[in-house]
Structure formats: C-alpha cells, structure tokens
Amino acid sequence: MTGYRDTFRASIEDPEGFWADAATAIDWYRTPTQVLDSSNPPFYRWYPDGELNTCHNALDRHVEAGHGERTALIYDSPVTGTRRSFSYAELRREVAQFAGLLVSLGVVKGDRVVIYLPMVPEAAVAMLACARIGAVHSVVFGGFAAKELAVRIDDAAPKVIVSASCGIEGKRVIEYKPLLDRAIDLATHKPDRCVILQRPQAEAALGERDVDWVEAAEVATPADCVPVAATDPLYILYTSGTTGKPKGVVRDNGGHAVALRWTMSNIYDVGPGEVMFTASDVGWVVGHSYIVYAPLLTGATTVLYEGKPVGTPDAGQFWRVIAEHGVKAMFTAPTAFRAIKKEDPKGSFLNDYDLSGFAYLFLAGERLDPETLRWAQDLLKVPVIDHWWQTETGWPIAANLIGLEPMPVKPGSPTVPVPGWDVQVLAPSGEPAEPDVDGAIVIKLPLPPGSLPTLWNDDERFVASYLSAFDGYYLTGDGGHIDADGYVFVMGRTDDVINVAGHRLSTGSMEEVLAGHPDVAECAVIGVADQMKGQVPRGFVVLKAGAEPDEDELRAELIAMVREQVGAVASFKDVAVVPALPKTRSGKILRKTMRGIADGAEEPVPSTIDDPGVLDTLRPILLR
Structure with a gap:
C-alpha cells in the first residue's frame, strides 16, 4: 500500500501542497496564489483568489484542444426507446445557446435558477448553461411534490425555473407542469420566468410566465463563459427528505472542479475518451458529480440513462447499456443490484451481452451488504467497489482507489479513507475509539476541496448540524469503526444503533x-x-x-x-x-x-x- 499511504500522508500533512498540485489539472483565468484560507474557522475556503469557469473546464477546453468530435454524452432512454449522442462540440453549442436564453431572460452571475427536469439531456445542458454564465443552479428531483418544490423555491429565490411538461417513471407519465404551477402558487417567492421543455408524451399548456424551450433557444444569442471566483457557488442541492426549512448544501466552483477531476483518475480509473455509466438521477448528488461534472471535466464520455434497472423491458437493461456503449466503469446504488438480484438471481440476462470491455462496478448510497457484493463479483467477474460519501461531501470519503492503488476488498467495508479526508472514529467522550470498536465517524477539519463550505444562507445551522458535536470535527452522522489495517466500516446512521x-x-x-x-x-x-x-x-x-x-x-x-x-x-x-x-x-x-x-x-x-x-x-x- 506504499502508493496509497504516501499519497494519503501527503494530503494530510501538507494539504496546501497536495491540493495546489491537483489544481494544475484545471484551467484557470487567474491561477490561485493562496490554496487554503483558514482565517475564519470553521469556514475554510479553497483557492480564495483563483478565477475559473466550470463550464469552460467541462466543455470548451476539450473542444479548443482539438477533441470536439469526441463523444461527451450518451442519452439512453429505454422508457421512450430513445438513444442520442452529443459530441463535445455539439454539447457546447447546445449549452451556449441555452445560456444565451437564460441571459435573455435577465439571468446574471449570482442569480439562482431552479432546474426541475426528468433524466433527459436538457438537464445536463441547463446545469452547464448556469455554470457558463455564473448563475447558481439548484436541481430539484423531477416529480417532487409541489409543497416540497415550493419550500426550495422560497429558499433559493430563483429568477428562472427550468422544467418540462412531463417525466416518465416506469410505465407512468408524470405531468410536471401542474406540480410546478401549484408549487409557484404555494411559494412566497415568484420566479420571473419558467422555461418549459415540451415532451411528446404529455405536452403542457403554457401561461404568461412560461417560455417554450425550443422556440426561445432558437432565437437566443450564444453566451460565452463568465469568469467566477473559485469560492463563488456553483450550485445548491437540498438534502432529500428534509422537512420544514430545507438544508441547502452549497458547492463552490474551484474546489469542486479540482476534487472531481482528481477522483476520476485516482478512484474510478476513467480517463479522456473512456465511458462512465452512472445510473442515478441528476436530482441527487451522485448525478451532479458523476453523471454531469466529473466525466466532462475529465474529457470522458458520460451515459445519462432514463429508466430503472428492471422492468424496461427486463432485468438486463444495465448489461445492455454497458455492452452497447462500451462502458468501462459503472456507478450505481446497491439497491439497484438488489433489484436485479431479486428479479434475475442467476444473472441469466447477462448471457445476452458482451461485457468484455467492462472493468469496474462502483456502488454507493446505501451500505453494501456482503451478500450482494459476493453475488455481483461472482456474476460480473470484475472488481466490485463499495465506497462511501454524502451529499454534503460531494465526492467519496472512503473508497478502494482503483486508479491509484487497488487494494484487497473486505466485505462490509468501503476500504480506506480517500486522500484529503482525515477520517476518525470517536467514542461519546470525544476520545479516539480503539480499532474495531464502533463509534461516531467524524472528519477532522478543514474538509478538503469540493465539500460543502456552508449551507445556503445559514452559517449558524451549518455549524449546529455538522460541527458542534465534537470540536474541530465534521460529524458525518454515520457510525462504525476502523480496523487495524485502516479499513473503514460504516455500519449505518448513528440512529440505526439500538440499545438492547x-x-x-x-x-x-x-x-x-x-x-x-x-x-x-x-x-x-x-x-x-x-x-x-x-x-x-x-x-x-x-x-x-x-x-x-x-x-x-x-x-x-x-x-x-x-x-x-x-x-x-x-x-x-x-x-x-x-x-x-x-x-x-x-x-x-x-x-x-x-x-x-x-x-x-x-x-x-x-x-x-x-x-x-x-x-x-x-x-x-x-x-x-
């Protein structure tokens, strides 16, 4: 484990040197001269004097380097029978055009834009268009209830909302426009405009506030990238299941770009031109990080999939996508594989597809039980990698770093702390727990680049929610232990520990x-x-x-x-x-x-x- 140990030690002992080196993989309008601003703990900021643009790093720089014809995004929708690919040059054109549409509606740097879309390419286009002009996007899971959408509208106060006429879940068509209209009625804040993508499965009647996406984009003037500070917010993402005032996790531009680019090489072993398939939704952090941003920052190809792992029409959908699109690495939740295992326990659908180019399966989102791990390993004959992270962290805390140094898999463990994350286990007293003894999993401050610097308009709640339990530590809310080899075992949320x-x-x-x-x-x-x-x-x-x-x-x-x-x-x-x-x-x-x-x-x-x-x-x- 020499490679991992040396890299991890460098990240903890000299974080500024480590992350200064990682930042060279990103294009900067103004290269940062200061890596970490620790003048106002616990509010640490990375690359405080740097300027960049996330959309430029995700699209323009690849086109300018001569890779415009490389495939950037593959849209695969078994629920509509649609497949469509975008080269980097094509995706940049779409994004620049939609960014121009937003500018024509009065959106400027720092304005918020709520995105309420299904799993269609336009979701990625809208996110990147916001990044292009320095607007702050807040993606809300498509089909979310009107009341929950309303509280997010009130908290983010968007100038514009981007939505669609409908989404598709399994065989159900869910009309979004009535939900959106009801949410706006409920909300105190009213957006200036709503941009609506009409889908043929259920077209929507447009009102005075509404703008047709296609018609408005056709006459818009393409927008160029706007330089933003590394510490400017890229997006707000509200934690799922929140009741009352939502908790808006903030992600900045600079640290986010640097950290995600680093993970693609070192954790996922995916490089330029290689294909990554993340079966999630852009409404969740996994979709933000590993459907949209990280693959494109790398110059890789990302698969945006509209559908579920089973039932459209069979339990072999994931195998089809991997085979048809030449996927090297796939990332999804253990729940998806448990669904496949339930429907097709012997993996018979796998026989219909050639997965010879498939190298890795990554799972996260829920604890990977050892039985599902063994089933997937036996079926796929490739490394099955559990890893652990959160909406708040934006990228993996613990993982088997396939691109840096593959390590033996221990069932029940997402392997070791990723460089940058000083993971510790504390007893209720605040003292370090002994090896193999469960306690609260915490991370020593400062958190690395790409993690949340605070909550949207709520510094006090940020401190109370995450930093108050143990002085100098971020509380993950998960419990578990670290064994003698340094492997982290995440046993579940701390409230899943019972007292018998x-x-x-x-x-x-x-x-x-x-x-x-x-x-x-x-x-x-x-x-x-x-x-x-x-x-x-x-x-x-x-x-x-x-x-x-x-x-x-x-x-x-x-x-x-x-x-x-x-x-x-x-x-x-x-x-x-x-x-x-x-x-x-x-x-x-x-x-x-x-x-x-x-x-x-x-x-x-x-x-x-x-x-x-x-x-x-x-x-x-x-x-x-």
Missing part, C-alpha cells in the same frame, strides 16, 4: 446476516421500543424471484442465523416476509419512517418516497 438491555448493537450487522440467506433479496432491521429491554430488533425480508420457502421455517432459520452470528444478546426474535421495502427514489430504505410507525410516533412520510403504496402495505405489519 444496555447493549449497543448495530442493525447493519443483523442485516448482513439476513442478506446471507440464499432466498433473501434484500432486508431491513429496525429497533422498536420494548418495555423490558428498551429496544428490540425487528427484521423485514424480501424474497428473490422464484423463492417459495415455508415462511415459518424461513423465519426460524433467519432467527437462528442472527443468534449464531451476532449472539443471543441481540434478542432477535421477530422477522417478517414482505413484498417490498419502502424506499426513496434514490433507493434508500426508509428505516426511520418504519421505526416511527412501529413506535406509534410516526415520522412524516418523506416526499422523496418512491411508491407510497409499499408503505401502506407494510403499515399493518409494523403496527402489530
């Missing part, structure tokens, strides 16, 4: 055991109130397609497995077979909502829930 008769136990360790049963596709364990023990665990399992075990026998087997592998102290005696688990649209299981229902103090159902009907089905089981 005085014993602190991770529900993640119990989920690992349940997921190891050959009939189980996915599972969840929550802690519920118990008069005698304080809390006891309850398990929920979803079976693989075709599995038809005797449910009483299955429950007995699962209880015995947890007793044997976790111990009788877990008091695990309750497990239910359910048809599905409630999830957000990004694939995260709604454990907190399930706990609230079971304990009779029901949490509000997040507006990001994928299918409310699943929760309705589960409710009687939770209440019994």
